[in-house]
Amino acid sequence: MQTLMGLLPIILMFVIFYFLLIRPQQKKQKQVQQMQTELEKGDRIITIGGMHGTIHAIEDNSLVISVQDGTQMKFDRSSVREKLNKD
Template identity: 70%
Template sequence: MGAWAQIVPLILMFVIFYFLLIRPQQKKQKKVQEMQSKLEKGDKIITIGGLHGTVHALDEGSIVIQVEDGTKLTYDRSAIREVLNQD
């Protein structure tokens, strides 16, 4: 009985950590990856650095963003934080 009394709290702590920390982070990461994979030309976006712009061109791992003054910048897809005009 003594061995079980020591193992059960450890298992219980792991279960609590999984449901409070690990699982929500995995869901958030999956949602972000899905958003980044659905990017289309013309979408209005915000990068993780706060740059607001419009998607001008897409590549497998990169994206060209056109800002208001016509400047075009190339970023990794992972730099996109939010899409403003997608539902």
């Protein structure tokens, strides 16, 4: 019984750590993955590197992004950080 009481603070710290750090990070990661799979042609996006552009074409796991001067570049879907509103 005394061993269980000695382990209780460690178990409690792990539970708190899980609910404060691990679980919110998993939820955020699922939201980002869902956003990346729902990307469509014409969406305005920002890449992880900070490049702003519009999706010109979508291939399997990559996107062709058109930037303001008409330049087109190919990126992986996973490099998209944020989807902006279309307006």
